[in-house]
Amino acid sequence: MAIWKSQAPTLLDVARLADVSLKTASRVLNNARVNEDKVIRVKAAMERLGYRPNELARGLKAQRSAAIGMIVPNLSDPFTANAVNAVQEVARANGFVVILASSGGDVDVERSEIVSLVGRQIDGLIVAPADSRKDSFSDLLPNGVHAVTFDQQLRNADLDSVTVTNRRGTREATAHLLGHGLKRIVAIGARPHLYTCRERVAGYRAAMKAAGIEPRVCLVDHEGMLTPAWLKDQVFDLQQADAILSLNWVCTILSLRGLRELGKTAGRDVPMLSFDDFDLADMLTPALSVVKQPAEMLGREAATLLFERLKGGRVEPRTLVLPTSLILRESCGCRSLS
Amino acid sequence: MAIWKSQAPTLLDVARLADVSLKTASRVLNNARVNEDKVIRVKAAMERLGYRPNELARGLKAQRSAAIGMIVPNLSDPFTANAVNAVQEVARANGFVVILASSGGDVDVERSEIVSLVGRQIDGLIVAPADSRKDSFSDLLPNGVHAVTFDQQLRNADLDSVTVTNRRGTREATAHLLGHGLKRIVAIGARPHLYTCRERVAGYRAAMKAAGIEPRVCLVDHEGMLTPAWLKDQVFDLQQADAILSLNWVCTILSLRGLRELGKTAGRDVPMLSFDDFDLADMLTPALSVVKQPAEMLGREAATLLFERLKGGRVEPRTLVLPTSLILRESCGCRSLS
């Protein structure tokens, strides 16, 4: 057991106890060549004092922190939570810690968080950008600090990034709904300034165009605007929806609730298909059909890309696109499936 | 705009550019008394160089890092994600960052993460312990680093902690089910070594005892063991359940799925009430009645407790117990409600 002094022991304390120089203790710590007997003495001293190297000091000297930053808009979204989980795992495996920050979807907060993280000498950064209209934030990153974006993609792609096949996802989803004979399919989305939203809308439009049907897109600036009244006016009265394609998780939740308040049941009265899977989507009645994103894999790949970068190697930015998958349950009209 | 040199600029660079001493630049940075004109020169130099103070160096000198650690078993649980969110917000407001780690519910991982975080000189720690049988981990914390536990509570409570009224929560829930005339209520839980599990079971037992009915508790060591077959054998065949009280989120999900595989619908065929609310619990059919935990508040209070500690002040450990609330929807048998 360790003997606690009033202050945490330093390497100097260890060295003194082991009766060697500071540097020798440091060498033992770093597995450099040191005589067997001194190694033993030093290790014993470390054990006895309960010595823990000060990573701050180590990082200061070595100009690195063995920490990466991660900025997400909102942890409550299960997609994000899963991605964060995966990143954290990969980081741990590489001996890094993750400093987590959430931007609340606000670019200014995002930028200020980046500045704060950079001040903490993070070695790398993983961001799910809050706004993809803006130019990349690489102007905030000092030389040598690399960043990877995921989920969203920035305009001037000078960064590694990982996204999913958003466009194909909604295209296939829309085509599927069309296959059920549905025509007045309304796409509901929020935050049209986001890359994902634009891409998903594009996929939807492509499928509608291919079918020769006029697309009906209803977007709100912020999810908060998606109320039952809005749903009634915009989606049903104005667009005469006979099916709904929800473009993200929050929209799905709000649509589901809104629909019920209007006395309709999603999937029964109004066929519905949503982007992003979540726990219990399969337990809704009818079970919700979705476009599933590989959230954990997204996080894992983003982290892997970052660590490859940190180890040196690649130069030009790389973009990874992971496949979405259409999970057909019941709400899209596929009642036949169990 | 900043001029990027190959290396990030240091305070010395600033001082040289402003033609003042290093210390004066430092004074400007810390708003100490400095002549007006030098302040201007230094600030201009900082602006020009895009100077950002090195928090590692600052922290090394000041023996603090303005970072707190947070360890949770699993981010995928919405309860946890919300708590983390709240902690992060409070930390940010106090100028701190959060280093997030997940233990995966493994005490050894938890302890090793704590050691790692301590090495990074965190100023405080917030933990949702992975095992509440074990003694507190305060042996791992150096002098001056305080910790707060939340959700779970450790045996030797030498730490601040925030929990909810687990016992009252299940007691009221059970009483409610009993009020519907249900008798063979089976409590389903996992990880019986956890404080929350024990407390929730205790609340359930108390209510059953008060009603003079034999309690029926079915616990599994790990959630993975909760399969449809187990549900059929243990819960229905053996205990002849006519109602289910699920003691946590994962059990709820698995019970819901298991029930369906057995051809039953939770809430219709088998009344059900669950601990922990989640998005879309209200959209299940029938809507799931739950005991709701104030997750964000839990996180916020935990962080607040920690920062109070950091500012000095209290000495003896404090335990905060936040109220759960019974949210009656339909699955408990309250069909009458909307």
Add this chain to the structure above:
DNA sequence: TCGTCTTGAGACACCGTTGTCAAAAATTAC
């Protein structure tokens, strides 16, 4: 005009660790 007080600014050491380099010790060769 001199001494005292106030204010501002620089020199220096230090936080805990590691890179550099040269000295000391151990090993080998002759």
Add this chain to the structure above:
DNA sequence: GTAATTTTTGACAACGGTGTCTCAAGACGA
């Protein structure tokens, strides 16, 4: 046994800031 080598070790200076102390300069009253 001595010289040439190899290894092991320690002194010293960083890394990027801040606390302490001292000293210089300006303000003020007598």
